[in-house]
Amino acid sequence: MKVISFFLAVFVLDAAFTSLLTWLYLCFYPFSLLSATWTLALLRLMLLSGVSGKLLEKLAPPRGWLQPRHVVLHLLVLTLTSPVSDTTRFLLLQEPVDLHVGVVWSLLPLYTVCVVSGLLWELLVPWRPVKDSNGAGTEANGRRKAREALGRLWAYSRPDKVPLSGAFIFLTLAVICEMFIPYYTGKVIDILGSKYREAEFYVVVSLMALYSMASSLSAGCRGGLFMLSLARLTRRLRVLLFNTVVRQEIGFFESTKTGEITSRLAADTALMSRSIAANVNIFLRSLVKVVGIYCFMLNLSWQLTVLTLIDLPVTALLQEIYNRYYKGVVKDVQDSIARSGHLVGETVHAIRTVRSFATEQEEAEQYNAQLLETHWLKIRRDVIRILYCLARRVTQLAMQVIMLYCGQHLIRTGQMSSGNLVSFIMYQTESGRYIRTLVHMYGDMLHSVGAAEKVFLYLDRKPEVPTDGVLKPQSLKGHVQFKNVSFSYPSHLDVPVLKNVSFELRPRKVTALVGPSGGGKTTCISLLERFYEPQKGEILLDGRPLRDYDHKYFHTKISLVGQEPVLFARSVTENISFGLQDCSAEDVVRAAQEAYADAFIQQMEKKYMADVGEAGGTLAGGQKQRIAIARALVRRPQLLILDEASSSLDIESEHKIQETLSKMQGLTVLVVAHRLKTVENADKIIVIEDGRVVEEGDHRQLMEKGGMYHRLVQRLFTQNGDLE
Numbered sequence: 195m196k197v198i199s200f201f202l203a204v205f206v207l208d209a210a211f212t213s214l215l216t217w218l219y220l221c222f223y224p225f226s227l228l229s230a231t232w233t234l235a236l237l238r239l240m241l242l243s244g245v246s247g248k249l250l251e252k253l254a255p256p257r258g259w260l261q262p263r264h265v266v267l268h269l270l271v272l273t274l275t276s277p278v279s280d281t282t283r284f285l286l287l288q289e290p291v292d293l294h295v296g297v298v299w300s301l302l303p304l305y306t307v308c309v310v311s312g313l314l315w316e317l318l319v320p321w322r323p324v325k326d327s328n329g330a331g332t333e334a335n336g337r338r339k340a341r342e343a344l345g346r347l348w349a350y351s352r353p354d355k356v357p358l359s360g361a362f363i364f365l366t367l368a369v370i371c372e373m374f375i376p377y378y379t380g381k382v383i384d385i386l387g388s389k390y391r392e393a394e395f396y397v398v399v400s401l402m403a404l405y406s407m408a409s410s411l412s413a414g415c416r417g418g419l420f421m422l423s424l425a426r427l428t429r430r431l432r433v434l435l436f437n438t439v440v441r442q443e444i445g446f447f448e449s450t451k452t453g454e455i456t457s458r459l460a461a462d463t464a465l466m467s468r469s470i471a472a473n474v475n476i477f478l479r480s481l482v483k484v485v486g487i488y489c490f491m492l493n494l495s496w497q498l499t500v501l502t503l504i505d506l507p508v509t510a511l512l513q514e515i516y517n518r519y520y521k522g523v524v525k526d527v528q529d530s531i532a533r534s535g536h537l538v539g540e541t542v543h544a545i546r547t548v549r550s551f552a553t554e555q556e557e558a559e560q561y562n563a564q565l566l567e568t569h570w571l572k573i574r575r576d577v578i579r580i581l582y583c584l585a586r587r588v589t590q591l592a593m594q595v596i597m598l599y600c601g602q603h604l605i606r607t608g609q610m611s612s613g614n615l616v617s618f619i620m621y622q623t624e625s626g627r628y629i630r631t632l633v634h635m636y637g638d639m640l641h642s643v644g645a646a647e648k649v650f651l652y653l654d655r656k657p658e659v660p661t662d663g664v665l666k667p668q669s670l671k672g673h674v675q676f677k678n679v680s681f682s683y684p685s686h687l688d689v690p691v692l693k694n695v696s697f698e699l700r701p702r703k704v705t706a707l708v709g710p711s712g713g714g715k716t717t718c719i720s721l722l723e724r725f726y727e728p729q730k731g732e733i734l735l736d737g738r739p740l741r742d743y744d745h746k747y748f749h750t751k752i753s754l755v756g757q758e759p760v761l762f763a764r765s766v767t768e769n770i771s772f773g774l775q776d777c778s779a780e781d782v783v784r785a786a787q788e789a790y791a792d793a794f795i796q797q798m799e800k801k802y803m804a805d806v807g808e809a810g811g812t813l814a815g816g817q818k819q820r821i822a823i824a825r826a827l828v829r830r831p832q833l834l835i836l837d838e839a840s841s842s843l844d845i846e847s848e849h850k851i852q853e854t855l856s857k858m859q860g861l862t863v864l865v866v867a868h869r870l871k872t873v874e875n876a877d878k879i880i881v882i883e884d885g886r887v888v889e890e891g892d893h894r895q896l897m898e899k900g901g902m903y904h905r906l907v908q909r910l911f912t913q914n915g916d917l918e
């Protein structure tokens with residue numbers, strides 16, 4: 195309502211003021227009527243600006259609908275349309291200027307068009323600012339972020355400054371040469387149309403051929419150099435990002451989906467390098483070209499050039515609206531395709547579960563539904579494209595008709611040759627293409643900047659568990675102390691998992707952690723491995739906090755064999771010597787023998803060179819565990835952590851491995867096990883229940899005590915043989 199009142203008030207005032215001024219001008223104005231239209235327009239602009247300012251203050255219409263920049267734009271269009279159209283008509287068609295007498299009725303349609311188009315513009319093309327940390331977005335904020343991101347991308351491109359500079363030089367050359375071609379085409383038409391002069395014809399045709407060749411050659415070099423820079427930049431960014439990602443703490447990987455990380459690495463890095471190399475390439479080419487084309491057009495006919503300016507906002511608006519809808523639907527299509535891919539991956543990955551629940555048909559139906567969604571989205575995308583092409587063709591055609599109409603007038607009055615008109619129309623068609631590209635590229639660049647911001651977010655992320663310790667003592671005793679450690683997982687900070695836990699692993703002794711499932715045993719190990727940092731308390735190794743130790747050193751001195759050992763799709767040797775540079779074949783074999791794995795490896799066709807398949811898929815559970823134990827032992831660790839590491843082993847293998855471990859001099863062992871056999875021989879047993887240490891001692895002491903451990907062992911005899 196306030197918006198309508200505003201425009202109504204402006205209209206009434208303007209109509210009254212214009213009527214009065216027109217009457218005064220018609221009676222007293224001594225100069226030409228052309229200058230009268232301009233002075234009248236300026237007076238109206240001044241008056242309306244003052245009145246609008248006051249009205250805006252009084253009415254205070256809702257922001258977003260009527261911002262000062264909209265009002266300024268509306269006033270400019272309202273007041274300047276009339277003098278611009280009068281001047282154009284006068285210059286092109288020599289029509290005399292006529293100060294409007296029926297002012298109210300001539301202003302009304304103009305107002306209606308302005309208000310409706312303004313509202314439509316606001317609805318269709320609002321500025322979408324980048325949200326700041328408080329969720330509030332500002333226009334300046336969005337631009338600033340885009341500028342910053344582009345600046346950073348530019349800095350990452352510095353190593354490619356030689357190919358990039360070369361590319362820019364070729365770009366300019368190609369554009370300059372290209373621009374001469376329509377000019378000479380017009381010249382050829384003029385020569386053929388008038389008295390034929392052979393020498394002149396050959397000179398013009400040769401020049402045209404020369405410029406064409408030079409432009410093609412330069413364009414090729416420009417494209418090649420830009421693509422080279424782009425490929426190099428993408429590779430550099432990916433390596434940098436991968437390096438940053440793998441250094442993040444484990445909590446980061448728990449809270450971030452794998453798909454998100456791979457998408458940052460694959461799609462977003464490519465998108466951001468495209469923004470600097472490809473987009474800047476096309477953007478600059480189009481910009482230089484538009485400027486050059488307009489110079490040529492001005493040279494051929496300034497009157498027609500003024501006329502083409504009408505086309506500019508229409509083309510830009512059409513392209514902007516198209517970009518907005520098309521990009522949205524393209525993103526939906528991509529997401530939908532990704533969902534189909536994910537569904538296939540998930541089903542194939544869990545094919546055993548699918549088979550055992552006989553849900554093949556349901557999975558196929560789900561896939562079909564997903565593909566249908568993609569199909570409809572693609573149809574929507576194509577319809578938008580068709581509508582855009584139609585609108586573009588219609589505006590182009592309308593423009594060309596107007597151009598031809600005015601052109602024939604100029605030719606008839608001798609202001610232009612027919613060759614020049616042909617050249618002009620060629621330039622004008624091209625200029626439309628490049629203006630569309632400019633608008634498109636601007637949007638695309640901001641879009642790529644969005645991808646860049648996401649990548650920068652990862653690149654700037656500091657791991658919450660830093661790995662910058664420097665301590666590398668010559669020898670370690672392997673004495674570990676948990677001191678009042680309290681911990682919650684980052685994903686569930688409100689759920690305390692360890693509550694004031696304190697215990698000690700004595701050097702060269704075997705300590706067992708036992709307790710009911712979910713009590714916090716694996717969590718203790720994760721903290722010892724520095725996967726997470728405790729919120730309270732500290733963990734010491736030989737009296738020094740774990741974070742003081744050098745990352746690489748620490749993990750060669752502490753080896754972990756987890757509950758479900760992960761093997762890589764590489765050979766047995768590569769899996770055992772994983773991460774070690776100077777590990778000999780003998781070391782690998784010795785570790786395999788100690789882990790009681792040598793016998794089954796020897797039976798494999800390629801022995802130590804045999805590939806274990808994806809995630810060790812070609813091996814049995816017990817075999818995987820033995821390779822994982824060999825991988826831990828080959829490092830000659832000071833502290834060995836076995837988290838259910840022998841759960842899939844038969845009694846004999848487990849016994850042999852235990853014998854080996856007991857023979858290893860100076861090794862501190864921490865074992866988490868549910869089997870009584872594994873635990874009862876430990877030097878010390880720590881019972882953990884619900885995140886607290888409830889008992890400590892050796893098997894005999896704890897049995898005598900008759901507490902939780904005793905109950906666990908009792909259950910062992912009555913139930914399935916497991917200590918939980």
Ligand SMILES: Nc1ncnc2c1ncn2[C@@H]1O[C@H](COP(=O)(O)OP(=O)(O)OP(=O)(O)O)[C@@H](O)[C@H]1O
Pocket residue numbers: 448683685686691709710711712713714715716717718
């Ligand atoms: N990554 C995680 N994020 C959030 N909570 C977790 C995570 N891992 C474990 N937990 C929770 O922490 C608690 C302790 O788990 P933990 O794996 O340490 O128990 P556990 O004693 O080793 O059990 P089990 O003997 O079955 O392996 C459980 O309640 C579990 O749900």
